[in-house]
Amino acid sequence: MFNEESFQGLWGHVEELRKTLLRMLIIILAGFLIVLLFYQSIFSLLSPQNSNESNLSNQQSNLTKQLLQRERVVNSSNKSIFFTLPDGAHIIETETNVPHGGHHNFEIKPRNYIVYEIPVNTTKLLILSPLEGFVLTLKICFWIGFAITSPIWGFLILKFVMPGLRKREKCVIVPFSIASFFAVLIGFSLAYFFTLPFANQYLAAFNSDIGMNAWSLANYYDYTLILFMGHIIAFEICVVLMFLVHFRFLSAEWLKEKRRYMIVFAFVLGALLTPPDVLTQLILALPLVVIYEFAIFYAKIRSKTSDASQYHVRVDC
Known part of the structure; x- marks a missing residue:
């Protein structure tokens, strides 16, 4: 007790x-x-x-493959527009010469375009x-x-x-x-x-x-x-x-x-x-x-x- x-x-x-x-x-x-x-x-x-790079077969183990995405940006206005290129992207095609406006910045003139490739995030x-x-x-x-x-x-x-x-x-x-x-x-x-x-x-x-x-x-x-x-x-x-x-x-x-x-x-x-x-x-x-x-x-x-x-x-x- x-x-x-x-x-x-x-x-x-x-x-x-x-x-x-x-x-x-x-x-x-x-x-x-x-x-x-x-x-x-x-x-x-x-x-x-x-991580969008991967090895090929065992016989080609020193080679890697990378998945890329191609994008096209068109300026449909009547004035020039500065476009900021995404990180890791590079231009592969333009209608005319595209002048630089700074780091990763490009001037797209009216009715012109740029095409660039960028790595795809395969683990999104x-x-x-x-x-x-x-x-x-x-x-x-x-x-x-x-x-x-x-x-x-x-x-x-x-x-x-x-x-x-x-x-x-x-x-x-x-x-x-x-x-x-x-x-x-x-x-x-x-x-x-x-x-x-x-x-x-x-x-x-x-x-x-x-x-x-x-x-x-x-x-x-x-x-x-x-x-x-x-x-x-x-x-x-x-x-x-x-x-x-x-x-x-x-x-x-x-x-x-x-x-x-x-x-x-x-x-x-x-x-x-x-x-x-x-x-x-x-x-x-x-x-x-x-x-x-x-x-x-x-x-x-x-x-x-x-x-x-x-x-x-x-x-x-």
Whole structure:
């Protein structure tokens, strides 16, 4: 039976939990609204780059083919008009000499025309329903706002649980929380700067030999989120591994015995989360193997620390 004092103490913890959850929701909502203001820039950063070049057959692997679009601009007025040539375009035909009016600007005289060619963006994203763009914008902005504000609401969680932890647990939970945050940054950066560009380039080139690349906006960003989450989870697993090593749930000997399985797992994970080319698989697999080797080294240090404690050497953390 709970007495009145213990009941009040329990209710106090529940009330503090309610306040913590409310603050977390407000912070996540604020992050979502701030990110929503910059949704166009975010979509520009995450969109696939124009990739309209692809290799020919294996016998002609040093040759590439490029899809070009030809456009004709006619001045139907009675006065000269300056026309700005799109980036990447070049003039291939004119009715008369077209004088330059500046960088990429050309003067088209009355009843004259110019014809130019421009590379076609073969990876332009398509919106397949009226609500697809709106719903996807809310979804992407929510997850980015959730991730960006994670240090703040993560601190609120630590602030709530810290009073119930022992001193030894406190001196461990903070460093591993920081390590978890950096694992998110490393996983995201690796996916954004390396895996995603290589994946888009490889898949666009592979698909161009089968058909035309007409990627759906929703499908592309779902695939991008899965790619990011896969990389983040992979590095978070490494943090959990270090956490288990620190508390001696895993020994250096056990990790050495399972090393071959870990290497196979790292490359299988790399194959599942990246396109089927060796380079992108190595980009994800090699860091995981290096972290596993570091975990073995750290386990040896913890083992020596454990041996030192037997000789009355005090180790707080």
